[in-house]
Amino acid sequence: AEDLGDPPPSAAFAVLAEDLGDPPPSAAFAVLRIPRLGLTVPVARGISKRSVLDKGYVGHYPGTAAPGRTGNFALAGHRNTHGEPFRYVNRLVPGDEVSVRTRARTYVYRVDQILRQTAPRDVGVVRAVPRSIVKPSYGYDEPGAYLTLTTCTPEFSSAYRLVVWAKLVR
Numbered sequence: 001a002e003d004l005g006d007p008p009p010s011a012a013f014a015v016l017a018e019d020l021g022d023p024p025p026s027a028a029f030a031v032l033r034i035p036r037l038g039l040t041v042p043v044a045r046g047i048s049k050r051s052v053l054d055k056g057y058v059g060h061y062p063g064t065a066a067p068g069r070t071g072n073f074a075l076a077g078h079r080n081t082h083g084e085p086f087r088y089v090n091r092l093v094p095g096d097e098v099s100v101r102t103r104a105r106t107y108v109y110r111v112d113q114i115l116r117q118t119a120p121r122d123v124g125v126v127r128a129v130p131r132s133i134v135k136p137s138y139g140y141d142e143p144g145a146y147l148t149l150t151t152c153t154p155e156f157s158s159a160y161r162l163v164v165w166a167k168l169v170r
Contacts, residue, residue, distance in 0.1 A: 033099045041085040047076045056083030061126050067100040068107040074126040074148040086151035109147040109166035117160045125163045
């Protein structure tokens with residue numbers, strides 16, 4: 001797929017700048033930690049393959065919420081190649097903790113739902129109140145502070161997406 005770069009900056013980044021200073025594009029502004037997977041990985045703005053994902057970062061979808069805020073803090077990461085930060089994200093189970101550390105504080109989320117396979121075009125999974133438009137029994141009905149992890153599935157393929165949702169607990 002052709003990499004068209006990132007969409008223009010959004011209001012989510014203004015909120016991040018308030019908490020973190022204004023990190024340059026492709027610079028880490030947070031650290032994602034998933035104890036079950038033994039994963040600690042930097043989070044950068046945007047989901048551009050060239051400037052973010054292919055450098056081993058997890059990317060923050062433009063236009064989605066800042067960590068710890070109401071809305072959906074949505075992230076993308078490679079499952080294979082380029083550091084493969086989300087290689088084993090399929091091993092997460094409801095109840096697992098995921099933390100996001102910024103300069104200001106650490107936010108803790110608890111895994112709540114897992115959508116094992118959906119279409120790459122399923123943009124509902126990263127909306128402020130995330131819900132799959134392909135499989136609408138997955139997702140949420142009410143506003144909250146959500147974390148979404150997205151990656152390709154099955155392994156070594158980009159045919160579908162695997163989605164993990166978590167809710168802010170502290």
